[in-house]
Amino acid sequence: MADDLFMRLTTVHRPDCALFTEGPLPQPVPDPDRLAETLGTDEAAAYAAQCHPIFEDLRRIVGQLAGLMILGQLTEKSEVVDLDELDLCRQRWEACAERLHRLAAPGALAAHLEQLMASHSACGRALGAFSRLPALGQGETVFDEISRQIQRAYAHLRAATSQKAGLEMVDLTHACCSCGR
Amino acid sequence: MADYSIWVCEYSYVSKYHKSGVLYGAHNQGYLKLPYCYVVIKGKNHVAMVDVGYNDKEYGKTLGDRFGVENWRNPKTVLAEVGVTPEEVDTVFITHAHFDHFGNVEDFPNARFYIQEREIAKWVWAMSLPDRMRWMMVAVDPGDIVRGAGLARERRLTTVNGSVSDVLPGIDLHLAEDSHTFGSMWVTVRNDGRDQSEDVWVLAGDLIYVFENLRGPGDAVDAGEIYTPVGLAVGSQTNLVLATEEMMKQVGHDSNRIIPIHEERLRDAFPSRISKEGLRITEICLADGESSKVA
Numbered sequence: 001m002a003d004d005l006f007m008r009l010t011t012v013h014r015p016d017c018a019l020f021t022e023g024p025l026p027q028p029v030p031d032p033d034r035l036a037e038t039l040g041t042d043e044a045a046a047y048a049a050q051c052h053p054i055f056e057d058l059r060r061i062v063g064q065l066a067g068l069m070i071l072g073q074l075t076e077k078s079e080v081v082d083l084d085e086l087d088l089c090r091q092r093w094e095a096c097a098e099r100l101h102r103l104a105a106p107g108a109l110a111a112h113l114e115q116l117m118a119s120h121s122a123c124g125r126a127l128g129a130f131s132r133l134p135a136l137g138q139g140e141t142v143f144d145e146i147s148r149q150i151q152r153a154y155a156h157l158r159a160a161t162s163q164k165a166g167l168e169m170v171d172l173t174h175a176c177c178s179c180g181r
Numbered sequence: 182m183a184d185y186s187i188w189v190c191e192y193s194y195v196s197k198y199h200k201s202g203v204l205y206g207a208h209n210q211g212y213l214k215l216p217y218c219y220v221v222i223k224g225k226n227h228v229a230m231v232d233v234g235y236n237d238k239e240y241g242k243t244l245g246d247r248f249g250v251e252n253w254r255n256p257k258t259v260l261a262e263v264g265v266t267p268e269e270v271d272t273v274f275i276t277h278a279h280f281d282h283f284g285n286v287e288d289f290p291n292a293r294f295y296i297q298e299r300e301i302a303k304w305v306w307a308m309s310l311p312d313r314m315r316w317m318m319v320a321v322d323p324g325d326i327v328r329g330a331g332l333a334r335e336r337r338l339t340t341v342n343g344s345v346s347d348v349l350p351g352i353d354l355h356l357a358e359d360s361h362t363f364g365s366m367w368v369t370v371r372n373d374g375r376d377q378s379e380d381v382w383v384l385a386g387d388l389i390y391v392f393e394n395l396r397g398p399g400d401a402v403d404a405g406e407i408y409t410p411v412g413l414a415v416g417s418q419t420n421l422v423l424a425t426e427e428m429m430k431q432v433g434h435d436s437n438r439i440i441p442i443h444e445e446r447l448r449d450a451f452p453s454r455i456s457k458e459g460l461r462i463t464e465i466c467l468a469d470g471e472s473s474k475v476a
Contacts, residue, residue: 053312056312056315059323060308060309060318060323062323062327063304063305063308063321063323063326063327064305066323066326066327066329067301067302067304067305067308067326067329067330068305069330069333070301070326070329070330070338070340071298071302071305071340073333073334074298074333074338074339074340075298075340084309085305085306085308085309088309089309092309143334144334146330147331147333150327150330151327151330151331154323154324154327168243169322169323169324
């Protein structure tokens with residue numbers, strides 16, 4: 001494992017890679033739908049259903065943080081931290097924390113829940129970095145940190161996607177690619 | 182004299198797509214083939230693209246299984262048909278943030294990307310709304326915005342406010358506010374380089390899907406032809422019609438010079454061929470000295 005980490009650090013990833021961030025690495029995990037088939041229990045299905053609002057929360061939080069970071073950096077306006085959207089994003093993150101706290105995963109789905117929690121934690125670190133922006137002006141270091149945490153949050157969430165369980169990154173209903181099927 | 186060559190490159194398609202998706206009000210009128218394409222603009226020592234398609238690794242299985250999207254090919258394969266590599270692309274104009282236009286930025290490592298600031302800002306706003314208003318987030322992948330943030334960190338993303346002239350020589354960007362999306366953009370190529378150009382091409386993104394959006398049946402209102410907007414509008418069909426009129430003014434009301442990239446019948450209007458992968462390459466125009474890629 002140490003060798004793997006060493007190789008990652010020295011040969012694969014750039015210094016600003018999101019995978020340098022602390023915590024367990026994003027990894028694909030068995031999705032609730034597949035496990036429901038395997039386990040044959042209602043418990044897994046109930047877990048999948050409870051995941052929906054949490055997944056949706058995280059999907060939005062990640063997208064909002066990324067968009068706010070783009071606007072903050074490219075417009076060079078630190079006022080981005082005063083936008084209602086950032087406040088609403090923080091509120092959603094706090095509500096998501098409560099939902100996550102109440103979510104109980106069957107043993108076989110613990111790894112799935114860990115990915116959601118890791119994504120949530122990374123979002124929290126990004127939000128914390130946003131809070132430091134006014135003090136530091138347009139601090140490049142802060143934007144680097146925000147970017148890294150957002151990418152990490154997305155990677156964890158991506159690892160927890162499940163098509164059949166409806167935990168998907170993009171809502172294709174009525175999309176221009178696929179309208180109405 | 183033409184400064185740029187323009188090709189529409191198909192990278193995937195849907196065989197049966199609801200006609201009502203491309204044409205407002207066309208309910209129960211069956212299906213049509215919907216090609217997925219991006220545009221290559223080459224000339225003046227630049228290789229530019231309008232949109233970059235989607236990444237099959239991210240979306241392919243879902244699109245294939247659920248929506249019948251077929252025959253996706255990567256940009257390296259598709260662009261080779263017009264003698265270009267993804268690495269040579271230096272400029273990309275993202276018409277809007279839907280995943281099938283903005284979903285493959287990582288395949289263009291040397292490009293600078295342009296997108297309307299409003300497109301980003303309003304998606305951020307939409308994502309802050311209550312779940313019951315989730316419809317406004319349709320077809321946007323937060324991952325694309327994340328990748329946009331990565332581009333911003335690499336200083337390869339430029340946000341545009343409204344219209345901008347000469348982003349590349351003779352190439353202008355225009356905002357269609359609250360139309361197909363919040364900040365949709367079209368690209369205008371003045372191919373003779375003149376301010377009052379007589380050789381204008383408009384690359385319409387999803388503001389125009391098919392020819393009927395420009396030349397729809399007008400019998401019901403005793404007109405020969407009328408603009409009939411695209412079915413999907415996060416903004417409004419009114420704004421789509423107004424944007425169509427602006428585009429038409431730019432081309433002197435010659436609708437043949439507005440290029441709808443989802444239009445299968447481009448083959449009837451321009452020279453084209455099918456590649457060995459079964460995808461169409463359509464040649465809109467050639468720069469001076471450039472050889473045809475469809476002959």
